[in-house]
Amino acid sequence: MLAIQFDRFGGPEVLRPVELPTPVAGPGEVLLTVEAAGVNFADTHQVDGSYLGADALPYVPGSEVVGRTPDGRRVLARVSHGYAEQVTAKESAVLDIPEEFGAAEALALMVQGLTAWHLLRSAARLRTGESVVVHSAAGGVGSLAVQLAREFGAGRVLAQVSAPAKERLVLDLGADAVVGYPLAEKADVVLDAVGGELFDQALGSLASFGRLVSYGNSARQGFTPVDPALLSRLNASVVGFWLRPTLALPGAVSGPLKELFTLVSEGRLRPVTGSSYPLADARRAHEDLLARRTTGKVILTT
Known part of the structure; x- marks a missing residue:
């Protein structure tokens, strides 16, 4: 089967198509034939070595797929090596989805949808009427966070984007x-999720008892030291968030994911679908x- 693998850490140039044996499902697992795999910013950290040690190489990245089970069910699944034509998944990590639900829309609700939900509910603990600023608001997480902030009762939702061409999109999203x-x-x-200079600017812009939730470092500028004395003077807090350990908590996946699918089916949440690339690309x-x-949402199709 075709898969995407890297055997050394680096940038996108280390990703290469390879032929690998079809994986074998173990106890409590199911073999999936992949329709599409989601691409997430976290995948780039796997590739550059931020998330993995050298003992894990060679490695097939990818944490989510839409695919079919051997008995024909169409499912959304959390996986460990999703950039491949076939993968195995734990039965507990598989969710049946309707035929009419687009693969990109479904994949947008897994890693990025759950991230946006937990950023607002679990990390920021958003209260009705509060103002929310979303960095990278046109991206996979950001575009959902803009909509969910409104859905969850934010008084004002403000968007930061990396290019003028993205402004119309975030305004249309609410x-x-x-x-x-x-x-x-x-x-x-x-x-x-940017870090660097943007993090520093955001910290100084918090209201009293405001919360800056940091969940990434796409600027790749290193982590900014936070002075506790500054937090005291600002009367504010910095909250860190990482989805991976959150998924292991009771009720952290099924309930939020069900709510996200319901919001989409009711027309109150619109996953933004981005570019689609062949798996080999x-x-x-x-x-x-x-x-x-x-x-x-960016996806790879088989």
């Missing part, structure tokens, strides 16, 4: 305005993602 720093008004909640998908040339 953002009240597109903003840059310094903000015209203090923010109760800021969701940041995974390198190009990563290049475009890192260069911020993409919007919404």
Whole structure:
């Protein structure tokens, strides 16, 4: 079967198509024939070595797929090596989805949808009427967070984007305005996956008892030291969030995922679908993602 593998850490150039044996499902697992695999920013960290040790190489990245079981069920699944034509998944990590549900839409609700949900509910603990600033608002997580913030009762939803061409999209999704720093008004909640200079600007823009939720470092500028004395003077907090350990908590997946699918079916949440690449073009998908040339959910199709 065709798969995408890397045997050394680096940028997108280390990703290469290879032929691998079909995996064998173990106890409590099911073999899936992949229709599409989701591409997430976390995958680029696997490739550059931020998430993995050298003892894991060679490695097939990818954490989510839409595929079919041997008995024909169409499912959304969390997996460990999704950039492949066939994968195994734990039965407990498989969710049946309707035939009419697009693969990109379904995949958008797994890693990125759950991230957006938990950023607002679990990490920021958003309260009704609070203002929310979403960085990278046209991306996979950001585009969902803009909509969910409104759905969860935010008073103002403000969007930060990396290019003027993305402004219309986030306004159509429900953002009240597109903003840059310094903000015209203090923010109760800021969701940041960029880090670097943007993190520093956001921290200084928090309202009293505001929360800056950091869930990534796409700027690749290293982590900014946070002075506790500064937090005291700001009367604010910095909250870290990582989806992987969150998924192991009771009720962290099924309940939120069910709510997300319900919101989509009711027309109250619109997953933004981005570019689709053939599986063999995974390198190009990563290049475009890192260069911020993409919007919404990026997928690889078999």
